Amino acid sequence: MKTDILIAGSGCSGLYAAWNLPREKQILLITKRDLETNDSFLAQGGMCVLKSEEDFKSYYEDTMKAGHYENDPVSVELMIRSSQEVLQDLIGVGAEFARKPDGTLDYTREGGHSDKRIVYHEDVTGKEITSHLLEAVKQLENVTLVEYTKLIDIVEQDNTCYGGVIRKSRQTRITRAGKTLTWAEAGFDEKMLEVVEADVTILATGGIGGLYRHSTNYRHLTGDSLAIAIRHGIALKDINYVQIHPTTFYSECEEDRSFLISESVRGEGAKLYDKHMNRFVNELIPRDLLTAAIREQMAKDGTVHVWEDMRPISKEEQTKHFPNIVAHAAEQGYDTSKECIPVVPAQHYFMGGIWVNHESKTSMERLYAVGETACNGVHGKNRLASNSLLESMVFAKRAAQDIVADEKQGNDAEDEKQVALRKNLLEGVDLQAYQDDSSITETYRRIVREAIQKADESSSDFKDEEEYRRIQERKQQIIAK
Numbered sequence: 001m002k003t004d005i006l007i008a009g010s011g012c013s014g015l016y017a018a019w020n021l022p023r024e025k026q027i028l029l030i031t032k033r034d035l036e037t038n039d040s041f042l043a044q045g046g047m048c049v050l051k052s053e054e055d056f057k058s059y060y061e062d063t064m065k066a067g068h069y070e071n072d073p074v075s076v077e078l079m080i081r082s083s084q085e086v087l088q089d090l091i092g093v094g095a096e097f098a099r100k101p102d103g104t105l106d107y108t109r110e111g112g113h114s115d116k117r118i119v120y121h122e123d124v125t126g127k128e129i130t131s132h133l134l135e136a137v138k139q140l141e142n143v144t145l146v147e148y149t150k151l152i153d154i155v156e157q158d159n160t161c162y163g164g165v166i167r168k169s170r171q172t173r174i175t176r177a178g179k180t181l182t183w184a185e186a187g188f189d190e191k192m193l194e195v196v197e198a199d200v201t202i203l204a205t206g207g208i209g210g211l212y213r214h215s216t217n218y219r220h221l222t223g224d225s226l227a228i229a230i231r232h233g234i235a236l237k238d239i240n241y242v243q244i245h246p247t248t249f250y251s252e253c254e255e256d257r258s259f260l261i262s263e264s265v266r267g268e269g270a271k272l273y274d275k276h277m278n279r280f281v282n283e284l285i286p287r288d289l290l291t292a293a294i295r296e297q298m299a300k301d302g303t304v305h306v307w308e309d310m311r312p313i314s315k316e317e318q319t320k321h322f323p324n325i326v327a328h329a330a331e332q333g334y335d336t337s338k339e340c341i342p343v344v345p346a347q348h349y350f351m352g353g354i355w356v357n358h359e360s361k362t363s364m365e366r367l368y369a370v371g372e373t374a375c376n377g378v379h380g381k382n383r384l385a386s387n388s389l390l391e392s393m394v395f396a397k398r399a400a401q402d403i404v405a406d407e408k409q410g411n412d413a414e415d416e417k418q419v420a421l422r423k424n425l426l427e428g429v430d431l432q433a434y435q436d437d438s439s440i441t442e443t444y445r446r447i448v449r450e451a452i453q454k455a456d457e458s459s460s461d462f463k464d465e466e467e468y469r470r471i472q473e474r475k476q477q478i479i480a481k
Ligand SMILES: Cc1cc2nc3c(=O)[nH]c(=O)nc-3n(C[C@H](O)[C@H](O)[C@H](O)COP(=O)(O)OP(=O)(O)OC[C@H]3O[C@@H](n4cnc5c(N)ncnc54)[C@H](O)[C@@H]3O)c2cc1C
Pocket: 008, 009, 010, 011, 012, 013, 014, 030, 031, 032, 033, 035, 037, 038, 039, 040, 041, 042, 043, 044, 045, 046, 047, 048, 125, 126, 149, 150, 151, 152, 204, 205, 206, 207, 216, 217, 218, 220, 221, 222, 224, 225, 260, 348, 349, 370, 371, 372, 373, 385, 386, 387, 388, 389, 390, 392
């Protein structure tokens, strides 16, 4: 099958890239699960914006300070200066943000921000933004959306990407401009494995949380693009920069996504206890220090979690401020007004990724990476709260604009010889090599894990083989039922 642009991933970065590409381009957007199952839908807090020129210096400084000044200053400035444009685009597709009685935007503030500059929609900002982007993209005649279909490799030669290898599934669902298409109508063959020829490929496959025993990310986000990049010698950056959230609800089940117990719970007075129910730390120290203290205590106690006590916060206050947390704890059998809940640090965000320039181009020609899978250096060593939705979209739009500019400059023009070479390459892909899905999945997980561990020997929170075996067994049991 042939398309102009292949996008892997239906989070805010993939969708916004599609939305910003010219309508005359045929776009194939594939996604591993359904269109809504991605971290963009989970973002709660909000999205930062430059609310006025006076705030530029302070917003810039907060971002740099959070990133330990390892941020790329150009990327940071580009992100901040493009934020109003992104905000207006989002409002244009129908996203609504909290407003004051006079109709102006209401801004909130999170840890690390020295001013209120975050637009939000209740505690479901990501859903509000991404669902509206999705609805807008669903209307487009030039975008074919393909669910339950994954990118398993790229097809490249001489450091130029000509598309990808995809794996369809029995659940694969295809829609374009609101209509459901058959595989044939969409231009696919009837086999599960297929080569997609594309002039440009955009990797928008999100983070790596699925590789960790505890993560707030969706479990199917396993850094597939990173594995592909590693195999093809594409440059990576800062892949050991992984943000850990110190307090998430502990779950016995390896396949559960970790539920965040927000920092503000501790801010309101919640305490942390060891196995003897003794306080062991000042709960309000910075996230990384608190994570280290919790891990140290767990190691000392030989436990898999510590306890968080919300009882210092009155029952009324708990229900008013933290209804979702109280409800989640209740679902798990804990009454937060009467007892402590088990909490553990969990992987939350990936600052590193596939190296990209300020136009989101990777080190390979015709290959772009956007969103959490990419690293343009905006976040440095540590992400400032509510900068990631914004960064994902700012640099997705820049990718779209660069693709257009490249074409205008004739950079993508090919002579007859190159066309013939490309044809040979695509026809010569040995799909047999991709037959074994489990083995590829396992290899990809391993190479990403090893690359991160090589970059930072202390990264040790990945799932181990025993956990994968148990998950596999459980899946088999479910299928058998
Ligand atoms: C609980 C939580 C709260 C958060 N809160 C905030 C917040 O308040 N503000 C903020 O700015 N950020 C927040 N973030 C971070 C932010 O949500 C993400 O960084 C951002 O949404 C990433 O967008 P993305 O498009 O890169 O990836 P995602 O939205 O995760 O999308 C990745 C997509 O890639 C697909 N995919 C994966 N592998 C493949 C493959 N091999 N082939 C095809 N498709 C594939 C997935 O199915 C998915 O559609 C939060 C994150 C979490 C987990």
